[in-house]
Amino acid sequence: MPREGKEVGVTVAKAQGGDAAEPMVRVEKVSKRFDSVLAVAEVDFTLEKGAFLTILGPSGCGKTTLLRMIAGFIEPTAGEIWIHGRPVGDLPPYRRSIGMVFQKLALFPHMTAAQNIAYPLRMRGFPRDEIGERVARYLRLVRLEGLGERRIHELSGGQQQRVAIARALVFEPDLLLLDEPLAALDRKLRQEMQLEFRRIQRELGVTTINVTHDQREALVMSDRIMVMDAGRVQQMAVPETLYHRPENRFVAGFLGLTNFLPGVVAEVGAGRARIRIGERLVEGRMADPGIAAGTAVEAAVRAERLRIFDEEPGAGWETLEAEILEVVFEGERLVYSARAETFGDVVLRFVDADPLRHRTHRPGERVRLGWRSSDLMIFRADPDTTRTAGQPEREDNEP
């Protein structure tokens, strides 16, 4: 199956005929105000049937509030939500056809795994035989055959996750919501469960909205990612576009290990610009449109796009001299910090993804760093973030 959400939507639309032209989820100008705080501000998006969307953002960005409004636990201050072509503003949560996996799973502790999974079927008045048959089928789907009679506290963390997802899907809801259910797991189990959630989601073709602050999870699991900050949508795109073509400084900083270099636009061309950073004049790609000469900007370059050169590289490359400050061994790669005097003493971070093949450079050594000018993305400087300008952003937005 292709990774791009749009293509998933198109294939399903073809299979279903005209009916599927209506998106499964439509969120229109939805806002939520808590007293004086605008938690969600005029969020707009649509989601095709069968697509997997991840809402990604730091804690407090409004992503969980948005998810809970879709589930019906919080009422929007303004705007409207449609599910399967129907406005749900007047529907209480128990009348919406939505399955949800909660942050702490919210499994019923006094019931067995099978009873938990049967609960939504019982509430919907399914006949006894069908409840038994479906519970067995979904236990198989989440690979918990034979564990149905276990109590919740007798199951491991990963098994509990599987019960929670089976319970959320067994009544075949229009929409599946995931409220960071993987956040509490250790790294290894989390990565395993990410792939498992994705497998199940694809097998059933259920439209899914996942909420997380973990960029890796977003990149691994999603057809599309929506980045949120301060209640607003910053960018919504397929993972590759989001990573390689961020539209603003926040998105560039939130995904990946990114160096930010404060500068001023000297000269503007078609989609490109020359900017002054420290003593240097360098060329880059305009990521924010409409920046005029003289504007304060931040140039961003990903750590993995910077390389050490022993000799001067050819055309299309920019280089500068820098002094290694620190080397961190991370197993599969080395992460260097280096100071570039000609860039106004800015500290750059870059990675060596193949440390066995290369000589390790020691602190104090001088190296020549190079990057393609197309890898330098130019953003309008964010007045809020100028104090941290030049500091590389943290790569893992994990707790």
Added chain:
Amino acid sequence: MRRGRGLERLILAVVAFDLLFLALPTLVIVVASFTAGRIVAFPPEGFSLRWYQAILEKRAFVDAFLRSAYVATVCTLISLPAGTLAAIALARWRLRHALAWQLYLLLPFTIPLVVSGLGMILLFGRLGMLGMLWPVGLALTVINLPFMIWGVAACVNRLDPDLEAAAANLGAPPLHAFVTVTLPAVMPGIVTGGLLMFILAFNEFIVSLMLVDARTVTLPVLMYNSIRSTITPDLAALSVVYILIAAVTVWLLDRLVGLETFLRAR
């Protein structure tokens, strides 16, 4: 090394003394109840079950025992819904002035029982309820309710706050969610609190003393009255009945909730 050994022995001795001291009054009374003599003595004179037979034959004791059981039952039946709902509301809802409510519900703990008892005498006298038995159960509910609330609250606080949201999400309307999810999930706390309320009411003395008369006397009050005249070995036998009831309660707690859960909740 040698000094460590000495310290270890000292600690062991202190612990052994403490354990013995905790159990000593109970042990003494149990042993004394089997006396064959006519007075309570330790060590007892000979061995017999005659005093157990005596309490069964004494009408006043049996009646007082039944009255105590009745009072404890009334108290438990009132506190189960009152304490459970109060605890869930306090723990779950973002109540306005939640702290004030909490303090208000803990009020019975801060007031001496004598004062509470006096208040009840005045109130019950006014309402014409003095001399009736069931109001004693009501009074004991009032003074012990914080125990019930604590029992349930300890359980509610350990629950996932999204439990009811999950039930709603899965298709359960609010009342349905409460009955099928919230209530069963806090059942260990309700059982713990209920048993605690029963045993406390069964044993309660001060407020009972102030509220009962000769016709409605409960067992602890009757025992106290007997002690003031003569201390006979039948009182020791009665004490053993109390110890048995406490043991049964602990056993029930273990069977229904698990002692481990109970002790962790405190």
